[in-house]
Amino acid sequence: LSAAAQEVAEIPAPVEDTVQRLIVAGSTDDVGLTFTEDLTTRIGPRLAGSEAEARARDWAAAELKALGFDSVTIEPFTIPYWNRIEESASVVSPAPQPLTITALGGSTSTSEGGITAELVRFSNMAELNAASRELVEGKIVFIDEKMTRTQDGSGYGMAVRKRRNCATATIDKGGLACLIRSVGTQTARFPHTGMMARGEAEGAGPAAALSPPDADQLTRLMSWQPVTVNLNIQVETSPNAPSGNVIAEITGRETPDEKILIGCHLDSWDLGTGAIDDGAGCGIVVGAAKLIMELEEAPRRTIQVVLYGSEEVGLLGGHAYAKRHAADLSNIVLAAESDFGADRIWRFDTRFSEAALPYARAIQEALQPLGIAPGNNEAGGGPDISMLARSGVPVVTPQQNGWDYFDLHHTPDDTFDKIDPADFRQNVSTYAAFAYLAAEMNWSFRKDETALSSE
Amino acid sequence: LSAAAQEVAEIPAPVEDTVQRLIVAGSTDDVGLTFTEDLTTRIGPRLAGSEAEARARDWAAAELKALGFDSVTIEPFTIPYWNRIEESASVVSPAPQPLTITALGGSTSTSEGGITAELVRFSNMAELNAASRELVEGKIVFIDEKMTRTQDGSGYGMAVRKRRNCATATIDKGGLACLIRSVGTQTARFPHTGMMARGEAEGAGPAAALSPPDADQLTRLMSWQPVTVNLNIQVETSPNAPSGNVIAEITGRETPDEKILIGCHLDSWDLGTGAIDDGAGCGIVVGAAKLIMELEEAPRRTIQVVLYGSEEVGLLGGHAYAKRHAADLSNIVLAAESDFGADRIWRFDTRFSEAALPYARAIQEALQPLGIAPGNNEAGGGPDISMLARSGVPVVTPQQNGWDYFDLHHTPDDTFDKIDPADFRQNVSTYAAFAYLAAEMNWSFRKDETALSSE
Ligand SMILES: [Zn+2]
Ligand SMILES: [Zn+2]
Ligand SMILES: [Zn+2]
Ligand SMILES: [Zn+2]
Structure with a gap:
């Protein structure tokens, strides 16, 4: 300057x-x-x-x-509505135990009672993008990518790609559903929800986030034996739900x-x-x-x-x-x-x-x-x-x-x-x-x- | 000395x-x-x-x-078994919203679909003990007592009394169920389970712990308006489940x-x-x-x-x-x-x-x-x-x-x-x-x- x-x-x-x-x-x-x-x-x-x-x-x-x-006014508009009704996941083998997950916004429902399939793990979204159809077909994808902690939030843009695109990339390769390590920086047992990329109200496929300790657990289990997981997500959607902006002026x-x-x-x-x-x-x-x-x-x-x-x-x-x-x-x-x-x-x-x-x-x-x-x-x-x-x-x-x-x-x-x-x-x-x-x-x-x- | x-x-x-x-x-x-x-x-x-x-x-x-x-030996014994099957709670009025809870070990089941009743709040277990039957009858008791953080764990003995005795005291006074602020020291949205006092496998009544933010939320809501809550707990019990001690020696x-x-x-x-x-x-x-x-x-x-x-x-x-x-x-x-x-x-x-x-x-x-x-x-x-x-x-x-x-x-x-x-x-x-x-x-x-x- x-x-x-x-x-x-x-x-x-x-x-x-x-x-x-x-x-x-x-x-x-x-x-x-x-x-x-x-x-x-x-x-x-x-x-x-x-x-x-x-x-x-x-x-x-x-x-x-x-x-x-x-003045105070409400300016209404309508949106495609998405809501979770039920969500659960568990390790079926080799060590039966529940997992803490939450469906991503825009996830589709699984079949009733959930999908049971073997996991395939990727260290990041780019690895999934590069993977062959043979590797992914018939499996539940697990993306274990971690997010960087920063003061200005600049780690989010990179981390959020897996949330937006995991389901689409999975379904494209014949996979059944996607589980991501939460887009978040903590180690507490909370899963982070958030929107995935979608067309209209219907998303690309079933997708959920794991809490960080659950992602760690799956990685440890997979380094021991192949892991089969059950994933059950039930959602409701509707095309024209009411929303609106509230505007107040001085x-x-x-x-x-x-x-x-x-x-x-x-x-x-x-x-x-x-x-x-x-x-x-x-x-x-x-x-x-x-x-x-x-x-x-x-x-x-x-x-x-x-x-x-x-x-x-x-x-x-x-x-x-x-x-x-x-x-x-x-x-x-x-x-x-x-x-x-x-x-x-x-x-x-x-x-x-x-x-x-x-x-x-x-x-x-x-x-x-x-x-x-x-x-x-x-x-x-x-x-x-x-x-x-x-x-x-x-x-x-x-x-x-x-x-x-x-x-x-x-x-x-x-x-x-x-x-x-x-x-x-x-x-x-x-x-x-x-x-x-x-x-x-x-x-x-x-x-x-x-x-x-x-x- | x-x-x-x-x-x-x-x-x-x-x-x-x-x-x-x-x-x-x-x-x-x-x-x-x-x-x-x-x-x-x-x-x-x-x-x-x-x-x-x-x-x-x-x-x-x-x-x-x-x-x-x-030498490695297992010394078996049997115990009365208790397991949670389902648990949920929500504010019904004045501001419908879900609550994060977990049943206490030994809790009985509520009726199917849960109990819906007004809350009555006590700052601590002693207040509940001193309360009249009129105050408690037909209500869900909420004990909001906080636990002291200490290095040697000495805060636990005092805090745990509400977990052990809340249901008994509640039922004795004609109350329907008990909700306690978790016996814990953090502010994260985790409820803490743990055993309540009970006779055999069957406990004194339905009892659950609230996460600390949920206890705060109820206290804020109650300072505004009377609060009605739905509490649903379903458990299973059996009298003679297998357990055992594992003993290894040098x-x-x-x-x-x-x-x-x-x-x-x-x-x-x-x-x-x-x-x-x-x-x-x-x-x-x-x-x-x-x-x-x-x-x-x-x-x-x-x-x-x-x-x-x-x-x-x-x-x-x-x-x-x-x-x-x-x-x-x-x-x-x-x-x-x-x-x-x-x-x-x-x-x-x-x-x-x-x-x-x-x-x-x-x-x-x-x-x-x-x-x-x-x-x-x-x-x-x-x-x-x-x-x-x-x-x-x-x-x-x-x-x-x-x-x-x-x-x-x-x-x-x-x-x-x-x-x-x-x-x-x-x-x-x-x-x-x-x-x-x-x-x-x-x-x-x-x-x-x-x-x-x-x-
Ligand atoms: Zn925001
Ligand atoms: Zn947001
Ligand atoms: Zn212990
Ligand atoms: Zn313990």
Whole structure:
């Protein structure tokens, strides 16, 4: 970068004062934390398209109205629904014993009572892809690939391929079903669910994740003798289940059409209560917006809080939003989605035009009291706004520390007690600070092009 | 203690040399660790009285023969059998959601499809005991008592009372069933099973443990609205299931009738693979005995390794052993049972006569290179030898660090990967060292009385 590129935009003293007041106010937030606590308690698990997700929408809309937002709307859409009814697995020979598994989202049912077949093990997805049909035919595939623990979550992209593609690759080679070592970083006996690649509601074949100790157990058993496993998965599906996005706004005092979007997703997997994924994110953006609402006057631009539905099953809420609002995406000045737990934010990434980098630096300097380091200009923004980013909407990613995130992600252990209130509040402060700044200042972050070229 | 009481018995240099060689040899043990790995893998869960426990006996006896013990015998006995078939619970209102539970050992079945009733919550067992019949009648009792984390496991005795007595107290007051916060110290979503008090095979009523996050969830829900729960438990029982103790000996070269007993229990709960409880203990005593077996000559006294059956359901293997060998308990010079995981031993307790305290100190000094502190003279010895201790058999307790033990104890997460090999090997060194010393020296630890008075 040239010296000129290090320019930092100036923030007027009264605005800077307000930013720092918001940061302090966030440190004692209760609105956001209570929102997350109540969502995960009074609703609990909220599978996409389920009756529980509908209850979550209604509950959230009522809460947001009670909190005083200027407008609260639900934007409905429908999705292909998938739900587990029954799932179990066991070693049949040489050492009969139960296995801890969970079906992957989109898995098909096995025959009643399950499939019984010999296992064939692969160290990773690439090995399965390279394997001959003879090796796989008539067998249950077991992929034992491990995931790398990282602070920024970068191990996930690589690890998740086996979850998405294992069933398709297995069925293509004449295999019967696929078992994967969970996409996760811990050694506790929790299997991690998550979506596999699928066409419509029907998946490619039966697929399930093993808890890490069960994957270890199978590997030990297979190094001793051939292993036969019974795998029973029964699921239900339907083509047009109701889902929806919940949208609440604080109307901007000068240019209400210009919007700062801060989002999260309201749905969760069914195994836990969706606390770190993503009840936390919803509490963080709601708590942050409430702090802004309590200022003497609304900021110049509108703050739009979006609680997306059906993120877990293919970013369906994000796609529905992008489609419905296609005509006015240029009004979105900036977007961010919190969907990586509630550990402390350690880095602040942006995706701005080159010309707007001084604004990025100004925001990053304002966040310094929170212990947040400046990041890069390649932010993704979050899953449900990734399609907005691709359409040219500027995004930021306040990076939560993800070191432990994949210990809990998509497991039964994703529960409210796992959230550290002090860390959560640092997130609320961060979201309040940058959302307010972007809403109050007259900054544009957008590239001249309406769409980014290469993504 | 008087100055004289601090006397330390002398260990001849060649014996001390051998002790230190055993300690070093233990630090690279593979026999013991492999025994634990194979027991928990090739057998897996080994519920008392089950077909799997029978497989574990046969497998262990064959392994011990292969390791070269002078004699290996199985001493059979029968037990009242209890097994879970089905268990589930859910909040019916105000916020329908599943709960993670596990039936307690000895629980009776509910009606088919389960009991649906309102919860009544008590902070601890004493509160339930003090409660009126009116409060409990027709309800499901929920005891939310927490357990204290300690290094020496002393929090367990207090916490376990609710597990043992909740169902009886509930049924006595006209309640329908009992749910307890698990007897455990972690916050992961694992319920902890374990035995409740019961008459014969039939327990007092339906009883189950909640995972800690589920107990938190119920407490939060109850602070909002009355909570109705459905609890479904289906069990099977039978009066005379086969169990047994597996006994292996290294015959003493001079006084083979005098025995040093080192034990563990072979059975486990069904949820995990019984690694820390108590596959580890069995590997530790087998590994220690094997090191002694590999010395140039057998020690003066016999080393007796006892793998007890059916410990989990009432120390039934211990009672069977004490009954069968009642006539020659005076031949047991010293006994110890490893049943507290495989974390590092940090303290060495004894229960010797006053006259034998110099021997205790000599053993403790010999163990100093392992980082073990001298302990008290009030050792319990271990569950299956507690009845031997009450009959006057001298016992020692090499105290494993139990700080994390009750995070895993009796949960699905009690699996082999939780064992740290270096810590495990420190245990093998310890058992080899003190067992050899007690077997080689001409020491008596016994009080003059054949039975201790006050226990
Ligand atoms: Zn998410
Ligand atoms: Zn997710
Ligand atoms: Zn035990
Ligand atoms: Zn136990």
